[in-house]
Structure formats: structure tokens, C-alpha cells
Amino acid sequence: EAQVTQNPRYLITVTGKKLTVTCSQNMNHEYMSWYRQDPGLGLRQIYYSMNVEVTDKGDVPEGYKVSRKEKRNFPLILESPSPNQTSLYFCATVAGVNNEQFFGPGTRLTVL
Amino acid sequence: AQRVTQPEKLLSVFKGAPVELKCNYSYSGSPELFWYVQYSRQRLQLLLRHISRESIKGFTADLNKGETSFHLKKPFAQEEDSAMYYCAPLGAGSYQLTFGKGTKLSVIP
Numbered sequence: 001e002a003q004v005t006q007n008p009r010y011l012i013t014v015t016g017k018k019l020t021v022t023c024s025q026n027m028n029h030e031y032m033s034w035y036r037q038d039p040g041l042g043l044r045q046i047y048y049s050m051n052v053e054v055t056d057k058g059d060v061p062e063g064y065k066v067s068r069k070e071k072r073n074f075p076l077i078l079e080s081p082s083p084n085q086t087s088l089y090f091c092a093t094v095a096g097v098n099n100e101q102f103f104g105p106g107t108r109l110t111v112l
Numbered sequence: 113a114q115r116v117t118q119p120e121k122l123l124s125v126f127k128g129a130p131v132e133l134k135c136n137y138s139y140s141g142s143p144e145l146f147w148y149v150q151y152s153r154q155r156l157q158l159l160l161r162h163i164s165r166e167s168i169k170g171f172t173a174d175l176n177k178g179e180t181s182f183h184l185k186k187p188f189a190q191e192e193d194s195a196m197y198y199c200a201p202l203g204a205g206s207y208q209l210t211f212g213k214g215t216k217l218s219v220i221p
Binding site for chain 2: 031033035040041043044045048050058090092094098100101103105106
């Protein structure tokens, strides 16, 4: 079954404690992306990756890092989380054939 | 600058009533247009894309290049249509979607 998975699904942490949210896809898609979803603001892109070792900033990259060492994984790293990073995070991939984006189930992050 | 406007944050309609969720875009070139839907506590999923010209779950959307609009319509709303709806243009040759802020549709029984 084609899918995008994220872990953890829920995370409560404290300011400054480094964390990583993993994203994995089994569709062999080249393009992967991270979004954050906030009430009234919709989805905003954090980072994206066109392929292995190729990453670029989206609209709201401050405070985040990513890496793409292999095609299937695209982890999101928060080196020093702050309360304004409390949000719902979605990973997504794109099917090159028809440009459909496939989303992960989301990770709800709370930074105290 | 690329911009997507969904003017209604919340739209409430009665079951059986027609629904129209508005989307206007400002985009260079000829973008491809999508509607994504997010049901409660679920991930976003593709609802429809303009180039396929298909109807999904009774929804249709017509691309009006003159008005740069891509409104989503359904003649008779159902309770299960209650969800967040996002309009999203995709620039030609790009994989980067620009999402609108979304419209929450609430269908009243």
C-alpha cells in the first residue's frame, strides 16, 4: 500500500530540547515536503526536497532543518524548539505523473 | 507574487442546499489548480484537479482564467461533506503547491 508515514504522531516537549520528526514514503517519489498547519493560516511550506541531497527553503524555514540522505526519508529537525513552533506538521510527497500530493497523517507538536 | 484567496473562513449550509467554496488566485503563467480536503482528524487528500475535469463526491470546479477563479461547487450538500477545503495552485514545471488559508464547510442536518 502506497503511504507516507510520520513519527511521532503526538509530541509534547519543552523549549530548547532538540527533536526530530521522521517522514518516510514507500512510493519512490523524488519530491518531498514539510508543511505546518495553523488555524487561520492554512498550510505553509517549511522545506522541500527535489531529490536526495537536494533541499531548499519554503515559506517559513526559520527554526527548522531537514536532511535527505536517502530517497524514502525526509526528517524534520528542530534544534532548539520554541513555543511558536507549536503546530500540526505534515509531510508530503508528489507523484510526478499527475502532480498529486500525498500527505502523511500529521504530527501534533506542543512546545512548552 | 503568487497568491491564493479563499474569502470564507467558515461556510455553513443546510443539508441538501447548494454549496460554493470560492477560490481566487494570482499566479504567473498557467498554473494547475487543485482542491484538497481534510476531514476531521484526517490527513489532507486530493479532491479534484482542474485538468482531469472529473466530478468527485459530487463536487466540480471550473477554472475561469479570465476571473482567475477556481470555485468548488456541489448542488446538494451532505453531512459527510463537512471538512476543511483548500484551494492550491501549482506553478508550471513546479511541485510547489501554494495553499489558500482554507474554508471550513459545515453542513447542518
